[in-house]
Amino acid sequence: MKRRDFLRNTIFTSAGAFMVPAFMKPFEALALDELSLHKNLVVIQLSGGNDGLNTVIPYGNDIYYQKRNSIAIKPQELIKLNDMQGLNPNMSALKEIYDQGWMTIINDVGYPNPDRSHFRSMDIWQTASDANQFLSTGWIGRYLDSNCETCKYPYTAIEVDDSLSLAMKGATKKGIALKDPATLYRNTNEPFFKEMMRSQKEHLDEDNLGYLYKTMIETSSSANYIQNTSKIYQNKAIYPSTGFSNQLKTISKFISSGLKTRVYYVSLSGFDTHVNQKQQQGNLLKQYSEGISAFLKDLKENNKLDDTLVMTFSEFGRRVEQNASNGTDHGTANNMLLFGGKLKKQGIYNAAPNLGNLDAGDLKYQVDFRQVYGTLLDKWLDVNNGDILNKRFNTLDFI
Numbered sequence: 001m002k003r004r005d006f007l008r009n010t011i012f013t014s015a016g017a018f019m020v021p022a023f024m025k026p027f028e029a030l031a032l033d034e035l036s037l038h039k040n041l042v043v044i045q046l047s048g049g050n051d052g053l054n055t056v057i058p059y060g061n062d063i064y065y066q067k068r069n070s071i072a073i074k075p076q077e078l079i080k081l082n083d084m085q086g087l088n089p090n091m092s093a094l095k096e097i098y099d100q101g102w103m104t105i106i107n108d109v110g111y112p113n114p115d116r117s118h119f120r121s122m123d124i125w126q127t128a129s130d131a132n133q134f135l136s137t138g139w140i141g142r143y144l145d146s147n148c149e150t151c152k153y154p155y156t157a158i159e160v161d162d163s164l165s166l167a168m169k170g171a172t173k174k175g176i177a178l179k180d181p182a183t184l185y186r187n188t189n190e191p192f193f194k195e196m197m198r199s200q201k202e203h204l205d206e207d208n209l210g211y212l213y214k215t216m217i218e219t220s221s222s223a224n225y226i227q228n229t230s231k232i233y234q235n236k237a238i239y240p241s242t243g244f245s246n247q248l249k250t251i252s253k254f255i256s257s258g259l260k261t262r263v264y265y266v267s268l269s270g271f272d273t274h275v276n277q278k279q280q281q282g283n284l285l286k287q288y289s290e291g292i293s294a295f296l297k298d299l300k301e302n303n304k305l306d307d308t309l310v311m312t313f314s315e316f317g318r319r320v321e322q323n324a325s326n327g328t329d330h331g332t333a334n335n336m337l338l339f340g341g342k343l344k345k346q347g348i349y350n351a352a353p354n355l356g357n358l359d360a361g362d363l364k365y366q367v368d369f370r371q372v373y374g375t376l377l378d379k380w381l382d383v384n385n386g387d388i389l390n391k392r393f394n395t396l397d398f399i
Contacts, residue, residue: 038150039380040255040308042248042264043140043167046288048271049118050314051281052334053353055091056105060084063355067321071278071328081105084352090286093293101346102296102305103339104398108353109372110333110365114316118272118330121315126167128370128389139373140263141170142388143381150262155226158254159265160247168265175265180250181226226259233257237298244268245291252295256302262381271314277327288312296339305341309380309399312337313369319361333365336372338398345398371396 058064059075060083078086079095085105087094097103113131115121127135137145144151157168157175168175233256239245247266254261268288273281292310299305317334333353353363374385374393386392 038260038262038307040264040304041262041376041380042251042266042308042310044288044292044310044312045165045265045267046271046284046312046314047118047122047267047269048273048314049121049316049318049330050271050284050334051273051277051318051328052314053318053320054277054281054328055088055285056081056107056335057086057088058084058352058355059086061352061355063320067355069322070326071322082348085348088282088285090282091289093286093289097293097296097339098347101343102341103337104343104346104349106336106338106349106367106372106396106398107351108333108363108366109313109336109369110316110363111368111370112365114332114362114365116316116330116332118315123166125313125315125369126165128373136169137171138165138167138169139388140167140265141174143170143263143377143383144168144173144175145170146383146387148381148383150260153260155259155261157263157265158226158251158261160250161265161267165265165267168263175263176226178226179247181223181230226254229259230254230257235298237294237301239294239298240287240290242287242291244287245294248291248295249298252298252302252304255299255304255308273318274323274327274329275325277322292339300341308340309342309376310339311372311376312339317363320355320358320363321361331362332359333363336369340399343398349396349398367396368393375399 053064054071054073057073057078059073059078059080065072073088077089079089079092080086081098087098094103111124111131115124115131123129124131126138128139129135140157144156150156151173154173155176159165159168159175159177160179161177162179164175164177168177230253233253235249235253235256237249237252239249244266251264251266254264268284270284271281296305296310299308313336314334317331318328319331323329350366357364370389370393374389375395375398377383377385377388378395379399385395
């Protein structure tokens with residue numbers, strides 16, 4: 001095995017799964033007084049294709065019950081939001097959030113010529129491409145590449161996971177993936193890691209630092225900064241005992257401690273509900289809702305909710321009619337859920353899905369998902385969405 005491959009397979013595995021962006025000044029040189037208030041974006045991916053019609057339920061439309069005779073949520077069970085739509089009963093934790101005005105629902109979000117493949121549709125959502133366009137960079141990654149005011153810092157985007165999603169990968173810069181800052185810090189400060197850094201440096205001069213050495217020094221600096229900054233804040237909020245809630249608790253700690261990250265990314269998987277959907281999806285929606293509720297209340301308590309916007313998406317919705325296995329098959333348009341303390345249009349943003357006007361059994365999209373991205377880029381992250389999305393998209397007025 002080549003020395004470079006050996007180091008990549010040993011050091012970086014033991015240090016934890018992470019991706020490190022371009023060369024930067026050491027994090028430890030940044031003083032706390034350099035930190036300033038800024039807007040945070042939290043992106044939540046529901047992997048597998050969440051059934052939007054059993055998430056935000058069009059109970060006021062009889063067609064919903066005709067098409068879903070065994071998996072439909074009965075009117076007396078759901079959480080009514082208006083005369084047409086209500087929330088899945090497993091999402092009761094979000095009723096208070098909705099009533100507080102911290103939640104916006106956008107119906108029928110999709111894109112032209114939708115793809116029903118998990119992998120291809122997820123690539124489309126993560127890269128913000130057209131259906132027939134194949135991109136190797138993600139929309140958040142291109143935001144990092146844009147050299148925005150804060151994008152010079154490699155901690156601008158953090159994914160709380162073991163690996164980095166395509167959405168977070170740019171051409172020249174990438175986000176960082178980590179689950180636990182303390183673990184990453186310990187691993188990058190182990191004697192073996194330090195010795196490898198020293199031995200690599202001995203073989204390089206100032207003009208030829210080398211890929212591996214630069215990656216190692218950046219990783220060490222990243223770990224030191226994130227750990228030393230985030231450990232200042234001790235999170236006392238009570239979160240549910242789920243992996244998803246723990247991810248959100250980590251993000252809350254980062255936000256409340258003053259980490260100058262702009263974008264956070266987390267995923268919750270298991271939404272490919274072809275068989276016996278009701279219980280499986282219900283359990284996942286309960287995890288999601290209780291985690292979101294705890295997270296938003298935690299941010300409110302720490303005066304960070306007004307500076308935070310949460311966006312939830314899934315790669316596609318499900319077909320309107322249930323299948324023979326008490327589940328649903330891959331569909332097209334879906335709802336997106338947004339949360340925050342400064343939502344301009346709270347509650348339900350647009351009309352409920354039109355179940356009487358379908359495209360071969362699937363919902364027709366009303367809103368292109370890149371209009372949502374474009375709104376976040378223009379109005380929240382302060383960059384021109386046309387520069388990031390490769391063409392200009394009209395923005396919406398939810399913020």
